[in-house]
Amino acid sequence: MASTEQDPLLLLRQSIASGGAITPTASSDVSAQEVPLSQATHLTFSTPSHISLPIDTQTRFTSNDTPVDLRSIYIAWLKREVAIPEYNASVSKLNEELGDKGQVRMLAFVERLDLITWLEGASEECEYIKPLAGDKDGSTSTAAAALASKGAAAPAIGAKLGRSGKGTLDPRLAVIYNSERKMGDRNSVLRGIKPTDFSHVRKLAAPFMSKKSQQAPPTSISNNPALATHKKPRRPDPIILLSPSASSLLRMTNIKSFLENGQYVPPNSLSASSSTGASMLHINRLMKDIDPNRPMRFILVEGPEQFKPEYWNRVVAVFTTGQSWQFKNYKWSNPSELFRHVPGIYVGWRNEKPPESVRNWGHRVVSIGIDPWKESTHNTIDSSRWRDHEIVEHIWKVIEGNMRSKGWRRDQAPTSI
Known part of the structure; x- marks a missing residue:
């Protein structure tokens, strides 16, 4: 030693x-x-x-x-x-x-x-x-x-550590050292001096952590107001209901061509065959009086079978043939009550009168006549159908006016209609 x-x-x-x-x-x-x-x-x-x-x-x-x-x-x-x-x-x-x-x-x-x-x-x-x-x-x-x-x-x-001269620390100096504050x-x-095992704390905290995770709601923008203010809610897409009747002049097969391009073709023609079998369609339309900067996307369906209750606040038009069975599964099955909330649109031939049921429903159902269809010899669209575009613009004007009155805005949709 x-x-x-x-x-x-x-x-x-x-x-x-x-x-x-x-x-x-x-x-x-x-x-x-x-x-x-x-x-x-x-x-x-x-x-x-x-x-x-x-x-x-x-x-x-x-x-x-x-x-x-x-x-x-x-x-x-x-x-x-x-x-x-x-x-x-x-x-x-x-x-x-x-x-x-x-x-x-x-x-x-x-x-x-x-x-x-x-x-x-x-x-x-x-x-x-x-x-x-x-x-x-x-x-x-x-x-x-x-x-x-x-x-x-x-x-x-080899020198003395204290005043006593005996090789040990002077007692008075020892008192001074013992009073010093140890700086770590x-x-x-x-x-510390020794490593400390805190693994037992995890076992003690486990019941509290599991209870807290069950009670605390998940963190998301929807339940965090501080985050929700930084992200605006997305405006829902408006919905247009079509008539599922086989006698309707406008079906899922030809409605997109009619409302987007202003051209009518029969629902069973070769020109309309590309949309056969579709249960839902999307069309885009710029509604200048609501949002002049970006087109609105409209959803077109023939029936409300897949509707949630809040979807009815997004319905902006109902195309009808005058047959009341169409409204059997609607939120408002009575036509008079239905058309107090949503405008109705009847499209028939120009040289034919609307059905009596449509006339009885009053001014809330807009009756529109289009030129009869003439078959072309070369399977092309009849060049004389220039009035179709005028009729389509009239339909959109009716829809846009109703949307404005119901509360549709650039960044929001109505909560009830």
């Missing part, structure tokens, strides 16, 4: 605190050149004065009640920032290089952590370091460590 005057642990800690050089050398000469650790026989400290100690000197640090040599302590300090596997690999490599010259003690994780914390000055106690001989309470090591941790010059090796660093605050 090293003497009190040349304790390797105190020398190492004091040199670290003061930033002094710690050099492995191949001789006891303090001016010797640095050599690789595998070839070193001594460790030279530049502060407080040049001192060289044999590198295999046993220290007061113990592992499994066995003293650990200075070389093992020094390499543990050199590898303080690396992970455990890298530290173990470095020790194994050094042992191979040393051969029969000696062996480096591989410290356990807790031992290495406790040693590094003490050497850095973050802790004044280390359970693996035995007190100095003749100083069982550890006051001598504490005094020297306190000086070293402050970066001040510790008492010279990140190591003592975050890690």
